[in-house]
Each structure stands twice: as C-alpha cells, then as structure tokens.
Amino acid sequence: MNPVVALTIAGSDSGGGAGIQADLKTFAAHRVFGTSVITALTAQNTVGVKDISTVDPGFVGAQLDAVLADLPVAAVKTGMLATPQTVALVAGYAPRLPGLVVDPVLVASSGDRLFTRDAERAYLDLLFPHAAVVTPNLREASVLLGRDVTDVDDAVKAAEDLAATGPRCVVVKGGHLRGSSDAVDVVWAGGTVELLHAPWIDTANNHGTGCTFAAATAARLALGQPVAEALAGAKAYVHAALTASSDWRLGGGHGPLAWGPFDQLT
Template identity: 60%
Template sequence: MNPPVALTVAGSDSGGGAGIQADLKTFAAQGVFGTSVITAVTAQNSADVLGVERLDPSFVDLQLEAVLSDLPVAAVKTGMLGSAATVTALSEWAAAGRLPNLVVDPVMVTSTGRRLLDDDAADAYLRLLFPHAAVITPNTREASLLTGMPVDDLSDMERVATELARTGAAVVVVKGGHLGGGRAPDVVLAEGRIAVLDADRVVTGNDHGTGCTLSAAIAARLAAGDETSSAIGAAKRYVTEALRGAAGWHLGTGHGPLDHFGWAAPVGG
C-alpha cells in the first residue's frame, strides 16, 4: 500500500532547522511521502540569515508541474514564498484546483528579525492565496502585519483570527508561541467558532522551525485523511513533543532545531 503524499512549497534552510528541511523531516515522521518545490535558497544557520536567493516564479511553476503531473499529492503546505509574483503563481494553481488541502504558513520574518517577504506580497496573500486555503497558520507577529492590528494577548489573537477569516480561508490558526508567559496557546477559528488549543510552554532555545513544523504536520495529517480539527490537534502535540525532545541539544550558537523524530506520530497513530 502506498503512503500518502504531501508537498511543501518553501525555501531551503542550509542549517536544516526550518524550511523544506524541517517540512520533509516532519512528513517522514508522520509516515507521509514528502515532495518539495523550492522557492528560495537561504544561507542561514541557527544564529542568522546571511543571504537569500529567490528562484524565478517560472521555475517554481516548472517544479510544481513536475511534481503534480506525476505524483498523487493529497495535501500541500506553503512556507517562505518571498514575493508577490510567487504568491500569485501559487494562487493560480490553487484556483485551478491543483493544490488540495492547502495549508498556508505566511512566512514573513525570521526569528532573528530578517524580513523574508516583500511588502506588496502581504496583500497578495490576503486577496489571492488565503481564499483557497484549507488552513492558514500565521503567528502573532505575522497576523499583526497582515491585519495592521496589535496582537498582545489571547483576546487580540481571537480578534485577528476573525479578521483573517474574512479572506475566505476555511480555518485560521493564530499561533501564540511568541506571547510571553508560561502557556503556548493557539487560537483556531473554524466555521465561525473559536477554540483555544493550549499547552505548557516548553522553555528551550531549540525552537527554530517551529512554525514550519506545525504547518507541515497539519498538511501531513490532512494528506492521510484526518479531519481538519484532528489534524491541527495532532500537529500541536507533535510540535510540543519535538520541542521537548530537543531541549537537551546544543546544536549551533543560536536558536537550535527541533527533534523531529524523537516523538514520531505515524499516520493512524
């Protein structure tokens, strides 16, 4: 029996902690066959992003055609897209029904503060890509940039989730990991109802690629046939345990990676 197939459309992280590297490890840990379309190549490590080289949207298109014409992709996640042109190109595939179970992680800024998205690309996300998404997963900083609203607490998270739902995204997940305190709540808005997925905050410096891992895990579970709410819950638990698993690691001088295989949750488990 063939495994489910998922696709990540994102940038490459030479340090291996985030981007397509984190996505493909997450897919494998979930028992899903992973494929990839690279939008940019970054020179980065745990401490900094030294450079970014974006691929032309036409070559992103060519990679998409290569994968989607040959493999039965059941879910797609997007990460770093970088430019309005690439966001627009992806939206055309989505509008044509070629990107099933689309999970959009609107990567905008690195954990070190480097901007990864052109200013005009935020509008392209809102108008063109979010309306086709099964799930969108902005963190609090991204949600604030996308809506122009401050996000400082749980009530703010609920407010921006409601605003982002107006784009037409089926489910909005606003990640609260950047808020202070001892908890790590995520706000989920689906079918007009808000739920809070709460967890103990894992105190660790090894948190690079957390957002990539969450969106990839959601896509993996959707590819396997999980209902959206179940996929999001399973992904949240997976990320929490991947953070715990790496708590004793000392890889790099900055924000270290997660332990993607320390607590694998295979499809059906």
C-alpha cells in the same frame, strides 16, 4: 500499500532546521512521502539568515508541473514564497492543491519584515481565499492586519479578521502569548474559536517550530484526518519535538526541533 503523498512549497534552509528540510523531516516522521518545490535558497544557520536568493517564478511553476503531473499529492503546505509573483503563481495552482495549508512566512525571528507590502497583500487577496488552513504567528498576523497582536483577545480578533479573507480555518500561533503561562494557539473555524494549549517549553531550540506545525498539519490532512484532529495532533507533535530537543546543543543560536515518529518523541 503505497504511502500517501504531501507537497511542500517553500524555501531551503541550509542549517536544516526550518523550511524545506524541516517539512520533509516532518512528513517522513508521519510516514508520508514528501515532495518539494523550492521557492528560495537561504544561507542561514542557527544564528540567523545571511542571504536569500529567490527562485524564478517560472521555474517554481516548472517544479509544480513536474510534481503534480506524476504524483498523487493529497495535501500541500506552503512556507516562504519570497515574492508577490510567486504567491500569485501558487494561487493560480490552488485548484490543484488539495488540503492547502498556508504558513505565511513574512517576518524573521528578529522581528524584521522579510518582504514587501505587495507580498503581504498577495497572500491576503490571492492565496488565503484558497486555503484550508492558514497559520500565521503573532508577528505575521500583526503585519498582515497592520496592528499589534500581543495577547489572547488580540489573537482571537486577528483570527476572525483573517478568516474574512476566505480560508476555511485560521490558526494564530501564539507561542508564549502575553498573559498566558502556556503556549496557546487560537483556532478559528466555521465561526467558532477554540484555544489549543500546551505547556511552555523553556528552550532555545525552537528554530522551525512554525514550519513543523504547518507541515505536521498537512501530513495529517494527507492521511485523511479532519482539520480539528489534524491541528490537535500537530500541536502535540510540535510539543513532543520541542521537549525531545530541549537540551540539545546544536549551533550557537536557536537550534532545531527533534523529529521522528511521535511514539519515539514521547
């Protein structure tokens, strides 16, 4: 039988730990055939991002047209879209993007904003209303809402407020939320809130965690899992990947997660 197909629309990470590279590894680990549309090129490694070159939105559209015209995409994950114009472009394709998981990459690991307020508004106004799932981390939720999101109560309110923009499900990725000994993600769906817990892994190898979570969610949606099951499975996959790579020594900064089929990580 043919494999199911997923699509990532994101930036390239020359260090291989995040972005397109992490997404395709995650798709393959789930035995999903990965396709890609590249929105930006980054010069980066485990230490940080040295430079960014965005792809012209017209060429982003050409890539989308090529993939969608030929391959049966079952779910889509977006990452770094880089410019308001590209966010708007992808929103225009949204009716043709099933199982849309939007990871709004807006803030660098240093805490610095990567893009302008126009890009943030484009996510809220144009893309979020079409999403099956949106997956901001604490910093991105703070930027999108214009207020600090630091503890579980903040994250619950942030998920509710972001849900008001139209996505069917919101996951505020907590990592190590203040006041919690676990890695806690807050999930809003259908007016109810659930907390996803996993033991905290003390490791510097966490580059690409958010990309991997969103890509694993999209892969599982492509495989036909309902949203709640896909999110729980993605959380378990990320935890296993963090555990498997916790003692790696790749690079001088924040290293990558392990990857591979779940049964090989656990």
